[in-house]
Amino acid sequence: MATFVLFGGTGDLAKRKIIPALFSAFVNCRVDKDFSFIGAAREKIDDAEFRKRVEASITTYASKDGAPDPEKVQAFLALTFYAKIDAREATDFESLKQRLHTSETNATLFYLATGPDIFIPIVEQLSKHGLVEGNARVVVEKPLGRDAQSAKEINQSLRCYLKENQIYRIDHYLGKEMVQNLLALRFANLFLEPLWNRKWIQDVQISIAEQVGVETRGDFYDHTGALRDMVQNHLLQLVSIVAMEPPVNANPDAIRDEKVKVLRALHKFTPEEVSKKTVRGQYRAGAVDGKPVIGYHNEAGVPGNSRTETFVAIRAEINNWRWAGVPFYLRTGKRMASRSAEITINFKPIPYSIFGQSQGPMRSNRLVISLQPEESVELFMKAKEPGEGIRLSDVALNLDFAEASNQRRVESYERLLLDAMHGDLTLFVRDDELSAAWEWIDPIMNAWKNDSEGLKSYIAGSWGPAAASYLLAQNGAAWGEEFVDN
Ligand code: BG6
DSSP states (O other), rough: OOOEEETTTHHIIIIIHHHHHHHHHHHHSSTTTEEEEEEEESSSOHHHHHHHHHHHHHIIIOSSSSSSOOOHHHHHTTEEEEEETTTTTTHHHHHHHHOOSSSSSGGGGEEOSOOOOHHHHHHHHHHHHTOTTOEEEEEEEOOOOOSSHHHHHHHHHHHHHSSSGGGOOGGGGGGGGHHHHHHHHHHHHHGGGGGTTTTTTEEEEEEEESOOOOOOOOOOHHTTHHHHIIIIIIIIHHHHHHOOOSSSSHHHHHHHHHHHHHHHBBBBOOOOOOOOOEEEEESSEEEETTTTEOGGGSSSTTTTTOOOEEEEEEEEEEEEEEEEEOOOOOOHHHEEEOOOEEEEEEOOOOOOOOOOTTSSOOOOOOOOOOOEOOOOOOEEEEEEEESSOOOOOEEEEEETTTTTTTTOOOHHHHHHHHHHHTTTTTBBBBBHHHHHHHHHHHHHHHHHHHOOOOOEEETTBBBBHHHHHHHHHHHTOOOOOGSOOO
């Protein structure tokens, strides 16, 4: 793909994630020789002003290992341009067309990092101007829609102008190294598969905890909430990969065929079940990492009486032969005690201990796949502590080879941008997956709308409302951090 056009080019996501990812792909010679980058937005600025902003974004966010090479930055800026575009102004698209190379080999990747309300106007204009023919591809950011119905309408409209294989619905969690490693772990090894089911697994926990609050996105966030922002997409994508059946091969559609079956098998809650199996919370003032932080109500752009959730915990169930009866505990929240994204597979306890109860912690075997802050895969087993007598302790077999590898780590946005440029749809979400995810979310959202009592508050810097612990305690389970003997 030669030309990369970024709608929402002056926005927060562009600044923090997309431009740095693009720059990294450029520096590592992963873009085509005739690559160029056009930022598009409504603001009336020129190329020079846009380049200044791009440079600032690269300097602030691009390099974790020191300042970026100034020569490379200048080379990247020389290929960077700006187009003032209002999604509803046909003439703006006419000028964009003039700036684009539209031959077959020079196909364009359009990235819509805007609100979903203008996806269709943009795609309609691109289509009217003949810009999505041939090899053109369109990446659309989440959240795609607000519920099952609006997502369906957006998908239908997108397909009026584009073929399904031109649509790249991005979920950046799918670009994380460990998510792909999970596929390798599950389907390139023999020993896990016989254990990967209701017979041997007690429960599965998927937790994405963030320390940040809503930052500069108060207004957007308040209209979205954690259920739409994180559960509908990132958490459910992780569920589908953990729970899917082995696909027939590693082609995008074979994998997505299996993922969608999991999403369809998720048990849809009745309103009564929603109140028993979900917890929602909102942070109030507290301290994160020892520093005081304000409560959600005082964040810029958030109304003082907002009832939007910043924390969600759910006890989900998958109705199929592999998983019937195995709770999938899902949790996400802002302003939590630490930043971590983890999948924990808790295996069942041994049937009987010949060592008695007093020989150390008896927490069962577990496989912990950590996506961040560090990537790791650890299988916790029991072993004897060295010394006299038998005392058991938890020992982690570390399955991660990352440290041993010299390969450059590719950030999720860069990986996904490159995949879209190379036409690989494996790590993008298909329309049926998206619909199935929304159909599971809708009953929860609707029940919450009708329940004015359910929102709990939690102190910023904690692990969320106590009700989230109770959700697991009812089944004799606990979140990872609640175990004394980890
Ligand atoms: C985004 C959400 O999709 O993911 C944000 O909109 C959230 O609210 C972010 O902060 C988390 O991503 P990561 O990769 O930092 O865990």
